[in-house]
Amino acid sequence: MPDNNNEPVSGPEASGTAAATPARPARQRSIATRLILVAALWSLVALLVTGSVLVAMYREASEREFDARLDVYLKAIIGEMAAGTPSEPAEPGNLGDPRFDLPASGWYWLVMKAETGEVLFSSMSLLGDRLQLDEPQPGVILRSVISGPQGAELRVLQQTIIFGEAAAYRIAVAGETAELREREYDFAGQVALTLLVLGFGLVGAIFLQVRVGLRPLAALSASLAAVRRGDAQTVDENLPPELKPVAVELNALVRSNREVVERARTHVGNLAHALKTPLSVILNEVRGQDAPFAPKVAEQAEVMRSQVHHHLERARMAAQRRVIGVSCDVEPVLARLIRAMTRIHRDRGIDITLDMKTRLRFRGEEQDLEEMAGNLIDNACKWASSRVRVSVTAMGAGEGGERIVIAIADDGPGLGDSEMAEALKRGRRLDETVPGTGLGLSIVVDLAGLYGGDLALDRDRGPGGGGLVARLVLPAI
Template sequence: MKAGSTSLRLRLLAGTLIWVAATVGIAGWMLQSMFEQHLSHQFDNELSMHLAQLAANLETDTGGNPVLARPLSDPRLERPYSGLYWQVERMTSDSRGVIILRSRSLWDAQLKVPGDRLADGERHTHRVTGPDGEALRMLEQAMRPAEHPEQAWRLIVAVDERLLSEPVDRFRTLLIGTLTLLATGLMSAAGFQVVAGLRPLKRLRNELSRLRDGRRATLGQDHPSEIQPVVDELNAVLTRKADFVARARHQAGNLAHAVKTPLAVMANAAAEEQGPFAELVRTQVVSARQQIDRHLALARVAAAAQDKGLRCQVAPVVEGLIRVMQRIHPERRFGFAPSDEDRELLFRGEAQDLQEMLGNLLDNAGKWARAEIRVAICADAEHVFLDIADDGPGIPAGQRDLLLQRGQRGDERITGSGLGLAIVDELAGLYQGRLELQSAPSGGLHVRLTLPRQH
């Protein structure tokens, strides 16, 4: 992945997970609010019911004092400090009440009531502290008995707020657990959906990778309907490109063969003449032939490099070239002693291309070596390495890259066109290999040719 790029999978997952988390969170908050409002409404209704029951059960005795005709129905009012209380006060002119009656649940305590004024029938709600230090929600109402309208009573009912908060807390805990499980399931489903939805793109990427490596010529035809039009367009482009390249190679070959005939005529004519002009023609004809052969070789290798099914055994090619070089350079010794394992190494390409690359390198070493050239092969999982070291004068480190450029030569006194190392470098590059120039232990040049390995 390139720096600064963003994964489509991560963006889809992040967007989906954020949306799921936000939706579940908002739904949880709304459910809790609705439950709390519903419970609070029921809580207030319960207070109103107890207050109405208290007012209905109050009567006056002969002295005009309030008495409870019947006990209230809730048994908690009989249990000390149960959390449900009632109290009746006679209101005075200064809004201070005198406690007349109270529930058994208050035991020997009393409710502390704010000194607010109440009109007849008016109700007020307060939050006060209970006899056991608990927070109470209190509902009070003023009333006057029909028998003694000059008296004003304050009727008070209070309930412990924990009876409201504890169910809310239990519901919140249960809701959080349930919604967490739901969110986890939704996120897992979203993640699976994203991964499954993007799997065709991963498959397409693998096909493109095999296409790039030359293991297939076109993309498959069994992709999802959303992707298949893109695949069809790519296949059309690839087919058109392949046709264009094939025509270009064919035309290049025809042109090369057409040029060779006039060159042969010029070479024969120059061979019959003597003098500087004839020598110039012969030299230029040789150079033109080398250029044509070079470009034909590059065109052939460019096509062969795309075929990943090609293979050739390396050791026999090296041994065959060494026998040829021993005849060309009889004064040099060529050493090559591969192991049994090295003899099985395969180059992923055509034997003719390997011969051309190694032939140039061995011929170059034969020209510059004093007495000995050593050749070795080895490999790793993906590459074959061919090492050629001579005991010649070597090449200074600053000139090695220059010698890989076409037309550059290490010494003008040595015959050649300066195309050998450049050709090898270009051919190796077409096979996604490389050519490296190093110093040999003997002081000469150590050339390492890296090529793709076939298994």
């Protein structure tokens, strides 16, 4: 398919060198994800602090209650000792709690002389052991935590009592804190479970709140997508007050874009008419002259006309490329082109087939797709021996989004690597016997580039191939 309608294509196919791959920016999290993560993190911190405060408050209250019980026992011992004389106080009993009579029960009391530290009385639960006590100040209740005879943690209340002027006595009451700590652990577990359930409930509520709150953004996105596809002319402005100004500005941008494009088309059309008529007059005049310079003038006038056509067409493409919300179905355009090319080349019996499995939409003007595909199919038919295959596939989304690949293969003589690069140069015709201006592929390359696409030539390596295949890559919806 050595087309005479050509221009070089950028990229590895034409230059033989690999382009440097730009570093991709880090993927940004969605606004919804950010809001949910921040709210969930804050909820976690708040619940942890709340749980810690609740457990600390419960521990403090439990210890106050425990100390109050020990204080009751301490006062009971003082009361029973007061039943004796100051020099010989009465011995206290079990204080109404049988644990003071059980050996190593964890509940103990003892009475010592303040001056000598001699033990006068002690509970039966001590079995002759002594508690390692700090000395309190007279009249002051000392609270402390010590290790008991069995190694268990004991909470102790001590007080020095002076009976009259005869003697001073140190009284201590101790209780094991295992039960107290166990209750604290149980409470902490209940608090953790309660706050965990509350945390999951808060995260769920935050998720629903964010999803519902951001739903207008999804509606705005869907409306913009409809405009881009061409299913709607304007963005829906029925949005909350925070987003309505955005929709209004977007609609103003769309209208301004269309006005600019219409003005560009008008200017291009006016320029085309202004230039074509004088060129036609020049050609008509020189064709009727027998002067030796007449053929040269005609030749250069034809070149000028083809170049004017090319650049005007390129200006029209650039204007249309900036139209927002334009798209078209690929299959009807290709089917229409194949029917037309079949009639044009019916005297040669060219078999043109279309292979397209799924429906695809081109993000651009229908007439631009017709021009690109029509040039390529017509070029393939000119060089094919008997068969032209047109296949359309979808390519995964890259930086530019979804892509359409239109591959047009013929069973003609094909081209070598250097010839393929040469064929893509503007105005280059490898075979002057085939009619053409040499600008067809140039227009295809320019137009594909304006849409962010590409055109590449390669050998047809399919079954029964051997000719040339042109691969046109275009943006899809």
